[in-house]
Amino acid sequence: MNTKPNSSYHHGNLKEELIIESLKMVESGGIASITLREITNRLGTSRTALYRHFTSKEELLQEVIQAGFEKLDTHIFSTLDSDLDLNLKLHDLGRAYIDFAMKNPNLYRMIFGHELKEQREESCDINEREDAPGFHKLVDIITDAQNANILKKDDAFMQATVMWSMLHGLSNLLIDGHVHIVDNIDALFELSFQTLISGIAVELSE
Amino acid sequence: MNTKPNSSYHHGNLKEELIIESLKMVESGGIASITLREITNRLGTSRTALYRHFTSKEELLQEVIQAGFEKLDTHIFSTLDSDLDLNLKLHDLGRAYIDFAMKNPNLYRMIFGHELKEQREESCDINEREDAPGFHKLVDIITDAQNANILKKDDAFMQATVMWSMLHGLSNLLIDGHVHIVDNIDALFELSFQTLISGIAVELSE
DNA sequence: ATTATATGTTAACATTGTTAACTTTAAATA
DNA sequence: TATTTAAAGTTAACAATGTTAACATATAAT
Structure with missing residues (x-):
């Protein structure tokens, strides 16, 4: 289940983990606590890596809602x-x-x-x-x-x-x-x- | 009912008008459409004039809610x-x-x-x-x-x-x-x- | 008439999402 | 196997937003 590969540059399955981490953050701090900075920091990637998997923060949150x-x-x-x-x-x-x-x-x-x-x-x-x-x-x-x-x-x-x-x-x-x-x-x-x-x-x- | 005085510098009753204008803006565009820029532009004051009447945007919105x-x-x-x-x-x-x-x-x-x-x-x-x-x-x-x-x-x-x-x-x-x-x-x-x-x-x- | 206070302005800052240009790894193909 | 291509990630910069500090002006008080 742990998905972080040993290699550094590529994350593995960043998309899923972004959703999972977002779910955690919503629950602990509400939707307003989800910032791209915070979430990508937690996953150890740069802020803009998200845009390789979602067209916007909006789109990420839509999948979180689903x-x-x-x-x-x-x-x-x-x-x-x-x-x-x-x-x-x-x-x-x-x-x-x-x-x-x-x-x-x-x-x-x-x-x-x-x-x-x-x-x-x-x-x-x-x-x-x-x-x-x-x-x-x-x-x-x-x-x-x-x-x-x-x-x-x-x-x-x-x-x-x-x-x-x-x-x-x-x-x-x-x-x-x-x-x-x-x-x-x-x-x-x-x-x-x-x-x-x-x-x-x-x-x-x- | 119109409250804009002829004089320029002092607005008259900015506090009330901020609340009234906010109410209009909520209704037409939702709470997210209330930005300090937009609301103060509409009332013809500078953005920071608001802080003479409210300690924060938060406090304005609380009065709007009331x-x-x-x-x-x-x-x-x-x-x-x-x-x-x-x-x-x-x-x-x-x-x-x-x-x-x-x-x-x-x-x-x-x-x-x-x-x-x-x-x-x-x-x-x-x-x-x-x-x-x-x-x-x-x-x-x-x-x-x-x-x-x-x-x-x-x-x-x-x-x-x-x-x-x-x-x-x-x-x-x-x-x-x-x-x-x-x-x-x-x-x-x-x-x-x-x-x-x-x-x-x-x-x-x- | 002078001083003090309330009200308003300007300039700058931190935080946010976003984009553009570049880099690195993995996959595909010859 | 060697080279090319595409996927995934990084860095630097930007625009929008709320906020603060320092300064300016008009009204009220003495």
Whole structure:
């Protein structure tokens, strides 16, 4: 895995390491802490070596964002027990989403941030968007839940958006320090999730 | 309202105009478009005149953010019909919130952004936070709704947070282009709001 | 009328991303 | 194997940005 060859001039796989190092720097110091000087110093190359692999700092950060989305996707779905009740599945998925945001606040801000988003608006087709795969998995689960008569047979895309909206809002409020009940995150998530479910679940005949 | 005096050397009320001009610039070009060069050029002063009124660009932007919060607060609550049914009141309030975000996306991003937030974390008391007054009005309305037996008698602070969370998440998804159903914003908001209400309202005995 | 203070200007600096011209290693080809 | 070519890295310089220090001017105070 260690990639630094013995020879000095050529680095080996500088491109990958630039992305990896950027990911580390985002997490520890936020996106603003990524400067070309600092990152190339850490990797022991000159500042401009970067331009042999990326046309600009912009382009590097775009790839970092893509890696960040993949990390989020992995975190949410890889630990998801596929044998679970669909209701619990949605619950754990939501909880994993919040966990990711709270464990990687700077990365979460970066991948959903707007600063670097203007330049990649060309691929407006939702199927080509980097945040789309995870969303589509959510739509699938919701569709399954509809078919299992757990959720109302409504527009699954809309229901997924409402759920994502709740998760995204809660994540942002938490990591940006707008909610000061850090002791009680569990309770806040449970209330949010139960509120969501009450709205989109089939009415219980109790 | 025009404040430029005839005399040349002293500007008159440069401080206020710096804030006003900054607000304009945020809206038209985002926070990154605010440069000291551009803003002082527009006001016809030298670049460093700013430092007689603010210790740094940072401090100017903090005051812009404060003005932004006041603008948001005004937009949401000033048009609110106080005679309305509490349920409708919450509905209109939520809708006004989304409207503000969509009409002033760059300003919305700025006031809730994290970049400038680290420096003002000293006032962690929620009562002194600039985004707190609006939130407390929301808590009050929710408390009223609880007393009117419209909402469940639960923790009003938590309920308000869940509602804010939904509004904030939806706002961000919309203005950052993550949701591509711009035709259908009305339907998306209604579904979100009904979902929220289903979760925190008292069960109807229908 | 003189002094003091607030406000504004000019010149210079450090930090950032970026480009141009040059160098060195690895790969390709004869 | 020897030579050429392309990939990858370096150095030096630049433009844009926020900031500071030293100086200038207008208003307020005495």
